[in-house]
Amino acid sequence: MTIVTPSKSRAVLRAVDPGSMSDCAVCSQHIRFSAKVRPKQVIANVYEDGKWQRVEYFHSECYVTAGSPYGEPAS
Numbered sequence: 001m002t003i004v005t006p007s008k009s010r011a012v013l014r015a016v017d018p019g020s021m022s023d024c025a026v027c028s029q030h031i032r033f034s035a036k037v038r039p040k041q042v043i044a045n046v047y048e049d050g051k052w053q054r055v056e057y058f059h060s061e062c063y064v065t066a067g068s069p070y071g072e073p074a075s
C-alpha cells in the first residue's frame with residue numbers, strides 16, 4: 001500500500017505588515033502593526049484532504065496559546 005503524502009497545513013512566522021488587515025483566528029482581534037513593538041504574526045496555509053482551503057492569521061502568542069494547531073511555525 002502506497003501512502004501519498006497530501007499537502008499539509010503549515011505555518012510560518014512573519015513580521016506584521018504596516019498594512020495588515022488580518023484578524024486573529026483565535027481571539028478575533030485585529031493584528032495590528034506597530035513600528036515600536038514589531039509584532040510577529042503566524043500565517044497558516046490550511047489544507048484539508050490535501051486541498052488548499054484558506055489562509056489563517058494569528059497573533060504569535062495566540063497561536064502558541066491555541067497549542068500550535070498547524071505545527072511549529074517556520075520562520
Ligand SMILES: [Zn+2]
Pocket residue numbers: 024025026027028029058059062
Ligand atoms: Zn490573537
